[in-house]
Amino acid sequence: MEAETLSVVNYWLAASLFLIGLYGILARPHLVRKLMAMNILQVAVIVFFIILGYKSDATPPIVRQGDETPIARNYINPLPHTLMLTAIVVSVSTTGVALALLIRIHRRFGTLDESELIEKLK
Amino acid sequence: MEHTPILIVLVPLTSALLIPFLAMGGGRFARAGLLFATAGSLLSSILALRASLEGEVLSYHVGGWPPPWGIEIVIDPLSGVMATLVSFLAVLAAFYSGPYLSGWTARRTGTFCSLFALLVTGLQGIVVTGDLFNLYVFLEISSISAYALLSSGGSKSVVAVFRYLLIGTVAASFYLIGVGYLYAMTGTLNMADMAARLPETSDSPVIVVAVSFIVIGLAIKAALFPLHGWLPDTYTYAPGPVIGFVAAVMTKVSAYALYRILFYVFVAGTGPREPLLLLGWASVIAVVAGSLMALAQKDVQRMLAYSSIGQMGYIMLGIAIGTPLALTGALLHVVNHAVMKGCLFMVVNGVQWRLGVFRVRDFAGMGRRLPLTMAAFTVAALSMIGLPPTAGFFSKYYLALAALESGYIPFLAALILSSLLGAVYFFRVLEKVYLSPENVEKTRDTSELPLPMLAPILTLAVLVLLLGVFNQTVVTELIQPGLPS
Amino acid sequence: MQQLLQRIAWLPFVAAAAILFYAARDLPTMADPNAPASTHVSPRYIESALEETGASNMVTAVLADYRAYDTLGETVVILTxxxxxLLVLGAFTPARSGPTEKEAMPYEFGSDIVDATSRLLIPFIILFALYVVVHGHTSPGGGFQGGAICAAAIILVRLVRGRAPGLKLLPTYTVAIGSIGVLVYTGTGLVSLFFEKNFLDYSGLPLPFHGGHLREMGSLSVETGVFITVTAVMVLIFDVLTMGSEE
Structure with missing residues (x-):
């Protein structure tokens, strides 16, 4: 496959993941599923950034032993990886807080289904 | 002195870390820590603002790395004013939270105060940063602490906040993917550097997509209609001291971030008008819809929440028109609305805290019962309607002038219509407050609010008047230096 | 209103789909070494990281040094x-309304085999966590990864042995330990403030090293802070989610 097509397919994969997440949040009635969809959405962003960092014929961004003068061409871009480490941590934290909220909701209302919940809130 | 820009963020951050230890000595110490955090941030903000008004833009290189490799903190008059506004309201909210927290255990108070200080840290971090990804990190700090604080108001608030969390995370992801597109096209994350490199690629559709994603993401955070879905429930069930602060500044900080990115990174003032016009129409709908929905509410706090949606429309409208006059109006309205909405929410929550009532009809006769509080409410309400000489009149005046000058007559019509609607729903409350007989049972404690609650409310009410009377000085000294050149 | 909104919910979805797929064609070709992302800012990270920060792992160099302020924010996100x-679930003192060991850990998980195996494994997991932190400068790893591994070891103890006989880290302590971790981070930054350098500029640290080595020590100290916070908060979140509430 030529590089252009491969590139577009990769971007489309990230976009599809993003859309799966968005769809889940908009359409699924169960709150836990919404939360899982939210995680997929965040993973999509992470995948997208990692794609941006890749270079053909380059190695991971760790200076090889004996390489006195590293050249940018030989290593992949470390910046997106760093940024996504942050994004992963944010994703974990948000999930933790969301789970805590869900436990509170379940203790109080005994259900995590959105329509039942709306019914009970009235 | 040279370190004041970082101290704006560092003081509340370090205090937030120390508050769990202070709380081991008792809740009082935790509250003192919170006061120190917010006051320290206010002091640094004022110092930084003063330095930036003398004409130099303070640029602080964190870690000693020059941008675009390191992260830059930028204090120009615009971010200086915003930082001062945020920390000023934070100080008042910290005072206000005193009576509210008095029944809590020391540990819970400690957690609450620590999260509040982290919320201030996050908002200040957004305001002062000059880096797009750094903005995302602080956006998340402020969001996560806000989720926790807003959900401490009972089980209904937990459901509302869970929805807010989902929508807020979607918004942040939209923002982040927009930043990713920009990074792919320019290779940088620094705002100033990106502004310099964007003209090379500005024809690409990718830039348009990046702008739309960033605008949508931040518009969700700023609760621009029709992306406001999370706001009414979250605000209605939120606990008092939190909502007074969050409603006053949190959506504004998102609007500020949007303004900063549109006008300092994309330099929207020079480009084609059409994309901004789309935002303008959305804002017009927001202005009208927010006011109409506020009119339909029986719960005062929910009424204020919908009114906030309308008011965010004003600010976005100013950004969308984009002329210097309109931006002056928008920025002035950011300040004014923060002050008056903070005051209104604090009053309503004070009433709810003291008397346990929240519906419009329960406010009957409140004018005799809580005269000072209701006087503050009246001033802030008049300002929301936009009567001179209160602050609200002048920002609306600038926005109306700008709409007229640029020939957007429908925008002007929306402004006038929403002011009329605002008059209707606020006078409905004021009529109850001053003209109806009392109907709350006599047994409840009906004296004025305690001083820690009353003082912030009155300060804000006086500030509403001062901002109105000295509005010319405020505009020329503080707002206009912050406009993009 | 609610129904109307639900009926048009697919609209933003389709709009997002359209623009995402449309824009993909105009993004720089993937893996192109001449794309702006690879030629503008990142070359300095690749070519000078070893010399400037002493870390041969460039991701660590960017994370703990060039963009250390972001990482501070990220550590604060975890603590937040x-x-x-804690605020949402209000779990503080198991002693007060006392969920017993059974209630705290309602699912039977342990058995003799699991117990014996975990006793063998856990010391090595913790050792590996420390290795990952310390070697983060020369190989994949760092404070976050090490912290997550160490927290996994502690959570494994919790799962196998129940709360009472495990490491007795109550939420009160873990939240304090988490704060200490971030304090180590900001403290490192503040020290350079006192030596007339900018916040987090490790070249101001009063240590007997020079150039890259000095900065390496600074980022190591920062990574230690991150390690402490991540370990403590991960255990804290696990405990809070599995415990009864205070109210």
Whole structure:
């Protein structure tokens, strides 16, 4: 496959993941599923950034032993990886807080289904 | 002195870390820590603002790395004013939270105060940063602490906040993917550097997509209609001291971030008008819809929440028109609305805290019962309607002038219509407050609010008047230096 | 209103789909070494990281040094999440309304085999966590990864042995330990403030090293802070989510 097509397919994969997440949040009635969809959405962003960092014929961004003068061409871009480490941590934290909220909701209302919940809130 | 820009963020951050230890000595110490955090941030903000008004833009290189490799903190008059506004309201909210927290255990108070200080840290971090990804990190700090604080108001608030969390995370992801597109096209994350490199690629559709994603993401955070879905429930069930602060500044900080990115990174003032016009129409709908929905509410706090949606429309409208006059109006309205909405929410929550009532009809006769509080409410309400000489009149005046000058007559019509609607729903409350007989049972404690609650409310009410009377000085000294050149 | 909104919910979805797929064609070709992302800012990270920061792992160099302020924010996000879980679920003292060991850990998980195996494994997991932190400068790893591994070891103890005989880290302590971790981070930054350098500029640290080595020590100290916070808060969140509430 030529590089252009491969590139577009990769971007489309990230976009599809993003859309799966968005769809889940908009359409699924169960709150836990919404939360899982939210995680997929965040993973999509992470995948997208990692794609941006890749270079053909380059190695991971760790200076090889004996390489006195590293050249940018030989290593992949470390910046997106760093940024996504942050994004992963944010994703974990948000999930933790969301789970805590869900436990509170379940203790109080005994259900995590959105329509039942709306019914009970009235 | 040279370190004041970082101290704006560092003081509340370090205090937030120390508050769990202070709380081991008792809740009082935790509250003192919170006061120190917010006051320290206010002091640094004022110092930084003063330095930036003398004409130099303070640029602080964190870690000693020059941008675009390191992260830059930028204090120009615009971010200086915003930082001062945020920390000023934070100080008042910290005072206000005193009576509210008095029944809590020391540990819970400690957690609450620590999260509040982290919320201030996050908002200040957004305001002062000059880096797009750094903005995302602080956006998340402020969001996560806000989720926790807003959900401490009972089980209904937990459901509302869970929805807010989902929508807020979607918004942040939209923002982040927009930043990713920009990074792919320019290779940088620094705002100033990106502004310099964007003209090379500005024809690409990718830039348009990046702008739309960033605008949508931040518009969700700023609760621009029709992306406001999370706001009414979250605000209605939120606990008092939190909502007074969050409603006053949190959506504004998102609007500020949007303004900063549109006008300092994309330099929207020079480009084609059409994309901004789309935002303008959305804002017009927001202005009208927010006011109409506020009119339909029986719960005062929910009424204020919908009114906030309308008011965010004003600010976005100013950004969308984009002329210097309109931006002056928008920025002035950011300040004014923060002050008056903070005051209104604090009053309503004070009433709810003291008397346990929240519906419009329960406010009957409140004018005799809580005269000072209701006087503050009246001033802030008049300002929301936009009567001179209160602050609200002048920002609306600038926005109306700008709409007229640029020939957007429908925008002007929306402004006038929403002011009329605002008059209707606020006078409905004021009529109850001053003209109806009392109907709350006599047994409840009906004296004025305690001083820690009353003082912030009155300060804000006086500030509403001062901002109105000295509005010319405020505009020329503080707002206009912050406009993009 | 609610129904109307639900009926048009697919609209933003389709709009997002359209623009995402449309824009993909105009993004720089993937893996192109001449794309702006690879030629503008990142070359300095690749070519000078070893010399300037002493870390041969460039990701660590960017994370703990060039963009250390971001990483501070990220560590604060974790701590915020821990505090948020505490405020939301209000779990503080198992002694007060006392969920017993059974209630705290309602699912039977342990058995003799699991117990014996975990006793063998856990010391090595913790050792590996420390290795990952210390070697983060020369190989994949760092404070976050090490912290997550160490927290996994502690959570494994919790799962196998129940709360009472495990490491007795109550939420009160873990939240304090988490704060100490971030304090180590900001403290490192503040020290350079006192030596007339900018916040987090490790070249101001009063240590007997020079150039890259000095900065390496600074980022190591920062990574230690991150390690402490991540370990503590991950355990905290696990505990809070599995415990009964204070109210």
């Amino acid at each position: 999440a821990g505090l948020a879980c």
